[in-house]
């Protein structure tokens with residue numbers, strides 16, 4: 001059977017003869033409220049030909065002109081007729097032809113959908129009319145969905161979903177209106193379909209020192225973390241200790257002192273007034289000489305390679321290696337430099353060409369039997385998509 005994730009979208013086809021005279025439907029309806037500000041649905045009220053903006057699932061559909069005052073909004077609705085494969089499980093529906101809610105939606109984004117719906121065939125009365133918010137991945141596979149439902153009568157009724165919160169980053173979110181269960185010959189009419197979105201706070205955590213040395217105290221701020229809808233950020237919780245407990249402060253900024261060399265991830269969980277919640281993070285590398293990573297891109301793509309457990313060490317055989325864990329496959333190149341003794345600047349020791357490196361635990365040989373001195377290694381990480389990143393780390397080879 002066809003699952004919702006693999007729905008075949010059929011182009012709208014004008015029904016040659018509307019279901020005229022099937023029954024005396026169309027009781028007068030109170031006019032709907034105006035569409036909510038920010039309704040994301042194109043052609044939500046079917047005042048123009050729906051074929052460009054809507055597609056059918058096991059159905060055909062057409063614009064339905066209505067008498068003055070009969071349509072909840074304007075002078076037309078849409079008539080959706082069950083096709084031969086409409087059944088009791090998925091019924092039949094009219095779907096937005098493009099994902100109204102977006103094709104790269106952040107996790108934690110809230111959606112509410114609504115529609116006005118009535119039976120348009122005698123045998124549809126008493127069955128369920130539904131409006132859905134649906135989240136799918138980029139391949140179209142279903143992640144989650146949520147419906148509001150009403151028992152169909154001959155009069156338009158408004159049906160609204162509960163608040164749906166998107167589960168994964170990068171999803172596509174759409175809206176559709178269906179009737180379940182269904183048999184061929186069923187029909188419903190719908191009008192004023194709305195989908196509104198409330199995204200969680202987004203932005204960049206600021207750091208008072210992006211290249212801290214051991215012993216530095218760094219202030220992290222949320223001034224650049226704002227709500228996309230323009231509302232206030234209602235709550236904040238910081239995790240500067242890396243415990244995941246978000247128990248390190250609730251103010252606009254926090255401070256942390258770094259007493260050891262290492263890679264630290266600072267997290268900020270923030271919510272808007274409606275409860276849409278995001279977790280943003282910032283990686284800080286603390287070194288002995290203040291060398292550190294390139295700053296995170298402001299508003300850039302989500303995909304960015306990151307390193308964890310980034311260490312440089314020298315074995316007894318005096319092989320100097322860098323060990324780290326990569327969160328994504330990258331093309332990697334390195335440059336090793338040694339500080340000039342008694343002079344400013346560094347001198348290149350060796351460089352590697354670009355190689356493909358898989359995600360996971362990695363170990364790189366930087367050099368063998370390096371002479372004593374102060375070094376730095378620069379890693380340039382280029383993910384398949386997203387922003388390249390440069391990470392620089394200093395280390396010291398002591399005289400034996």
Ligand SMILES: [Ca+2]
Nearest residue numbers: 045073074076
């Ligand atoms: Ca309308």
Ligand SMILES: [Ca+2]
Nearest residue numbers: 198199229272
């Ligand atoms: Ca918001």
